[in-house]
Amino acid sequence: xxxxxxxxxxxxxxxxxxxxxxxxxxxxxxxxxxxxxxxxxxxxxxxxxxxxxxxxxxxxxxxxxxxxxxxxxxxxxxxxxxxxxxxxxxxxxxxxxxxxxxxxxxxxxxxxxxxxxxxxxxxxxxxxxxxxxxxxxxxxxxxxxxxxxxxxxxxxxxxxxxxxxxxxxxxxxxxxxxxxxxxxxxxxxxxxxxxxxxxxxxxxxxxxxxxxxxxxxxxxxxxxxxxxxxxxxxxxxxxxxxxxxxxxxxxx
Ligand code: PGA
Numbered sequence: 001x002x003x004x005x006x007x008x009x010x011x012x013x014x015x016x017x018x019x020x021x022x023x024x025x026x027x028x029x030x031x032x033x034x035x036x037x038x039x040x041x042x043x044x045x046x047x048x049x050x051x052x053x054x055x056x057x058x059x060x061x062x063x064x065x066x067x068x069x070x071x072x073x074x075x076x077x078x079x080x081x082x083x084x085x086x087x088x089x090x091x092x093x094x095x096x097x098x099x100x101x102x103x104x105x106x107x108x109x110x111x112x113x114x115x116x117x118x119x120x121x122x123x124x125x126x127x128x129x130x131x132x133x134x135x136x137x138x139x140x141x142x143x144x145x146x147x148x149x150x151x152x153x154x155x156x157x158x159x160x161x162x163x164x165x166x167x168x169x170x171x172x173x174x175x176x177x178x179x180x181x182x183x184x185x186x187x188x189x190x191x192x193x194x195x196x197x198x199x200x201x202x203x204x205x206x207x208x209x210x211x212x213x214x215x216x217x218x219x220x221x222x223x224x225x226x227x228x229x230x231x232x233x234x235x236x237x238x239x240x241x242x243x244x245x246x247x248x249x250x251x252x
Pocket of ligand 1: 175
């Protein structure tokens, strides 16, 4: 972690959990504990709860994210949500290319790329998720898979002087499985991703990109993960659903 260059970010991904009232209650509890956290705190509720949670977190240290977006501003795209709608509802961030979207909903590096461009155009900060499967790690493809996801995801993306980007390394085999990557595995990949970012993006954007780790982060392992030199934060799924548990992570 290098707080001099990058304020660490701990982000909660609520996936397809919580009704509106459950989301509002958890957001209220989090607002009460986030002010004293040494990191930036963000939550990504399901689309149905964004407007209500936005009203709770507005003007507080808790930032709001969506879990996906479409790349068009509007149109005949049944079931999709546009960047215009997300900024209108008060989102600052958007998660893009989560492995569950790649695995179950046909997300590809090309659609990830289109979504990143749309997010930046609308001043939403994209959280680009990358990660290898267990089979890819076992066949020593981890770095080539990550390199491809990064290069294709960012190819031709017109970053502006005031653009921001977050990258989340989430090994697919560690998501929701209770299996956390070792700190050595995490540091090795984050250092690699930092190199890719430095090579691909201009300074000072490259230096400002935060690289989060995600995959079974919990109160018991948050501190050792956050203390690795190239880790700038965490993307937390299951352990972000309870404000009490998430509080222990943001105060690692
Ligand atoms: P997990 O999920 O913390 O439940 O493993 C992380 C994620 O999918 O973002």
